[in-house]
Amino acid sequence: MSRVLLVDDEPSVRAALKELVQGRGWEPVLACSASEALEQLERADVLVTDFSMPEMDGLALLQAVRERDEWLPVILLTAHGSERLAVRAMKAGAYEYVPKPFDVDELALAIGRALEARLLRQRNRQLTVEHAIGRRLVFESANMRQVLAATARVAAREITVLVCGETGTGKELIGTLLHALSKRAAGPLVRFNCSAIPAELAEAELFGHVRGAFTGAVQARPGFFAQADGGTLVLDEVGELPLGIQAKLLRALQEGEIQPVGSGRVERVDVRIVACTHRDLRADVQAGRFREDLYYRLAVVELTVPPLRDRREDIPALAHEFALRYAERFGSEDVRLAPALIERLVEADWPGNVRQLENVVARMVALSGGGEIGPDAFEATSVPADRPAAVARGGEETRTLREQLDELERAVIARTMAAVRGNQSEAARRLGISRNTLTERLRRYELVTDAVEGAAATAGAVR
Structure with a gap:
């Protein structure tokens, strides 16, 4: 429902x-x-205001x-x-003006x-944004609309x-959006996962190193700051950076x-920083785990992406x-999600948020x-109770994206091989890959005859 913000000092x-x-x-x-x-501006789709008001x-x-x-x-x-004042307002960007006392139909039309x-x-x-980032933006909720x-x-x-x-x-x-919509869109967009690099290597990865700087440094290498020069550097999980590196990051931000x-x-580098974190950095500052001066340098503007449970629509x-x-991607035909399945997805808990939902649907x-x-497929793909707690909290949080995609690719190949009764030429045609690529995948995923037969039985049960 469209929301109209109405401003007038007379009740x-x-x-x-x-x-x-x-x-x-x-x-x-x-x-x-x-x-x-x-104070209520973010709730409005259009604003109607009196011209003459105190203050x-x-x-x-x-x-x-x-x-x-x-x-x-x-x-x-x-x-x-x-x-005359109304004309000035129109030149300043007002959409329209309506004289008082207003005609109800005229104002409603405006x-x-x-x-x-x-x-x-x-x-x-x-x-425009979707073209810039190469993917669709999918949202219906008011809070995601406000974030975007x-x-x-x-x-x-x-x-x-x-x-x-x-x-x-x-x-x-x-x-990605902050970069694509910025004046730096033509420059590089570089990501650095602060939690994926050991502390002793983080400095070299961020700022680069010269040849012989440490054991194994056989040649000079530019760091992520240098790679992002003229563009944007996204620091994923910035709260995981060691305190020593935080001090050097602060200098890079302050002095360039x-x-x-x-x-x-x-x-000298010209880099815009976008920092991301799932941690409460204010609490980390209080606990001495994160530098206060760095926090305020990073949080010039703070955006919070709501969890999926707060935007079920x-x-x-x-x-x-x-x-x-x-x-x-998998070559499946005429895939549709039943209304009963959608209802089940909306009702479910998603501790792993959008990423978990994507993994389950995939x-x-x-x-x-x-x-x-149908909904039975969702029950079959739910996280079992005996899976480790770390996985249960976030769906697939302990596994890399490559591992998850490999699992999905293995399942698709197994299902296709079962459907064509082991005919590798036909399977390669349906999958849209070469026969040599299929042979390599069968070897990698150890899809021998008995495994394919087992996958066929599983696929049949799911259907």
């Missing part, structure tokens, strides 16, 4: 506006002052709105004699046009951003300078998107024979 006018908005099927959001309106008039409110959301339509209600314009702008912007709108606003500004959220929520997508390991030379769209993606598609997939 009777607010009541009349509320009745108008509700009568057209929109949701009213009321504010008695400009300052109160700014901050409609023109000043319009200017404040434009600093926060340049695309939000603003409709001004102007009293007799203030038409709001309807503004909402249509808002929707069109959002869709055009989304298509804030991301778009922040992207164009040369500031450091801290992206917070549980593991698997999509922090890496926000990092790095010093490769083993070198006495300081190098996104689950159906995400599930259908993943099903289409993996059906195409596995169901891999083990299906095409056609409609």
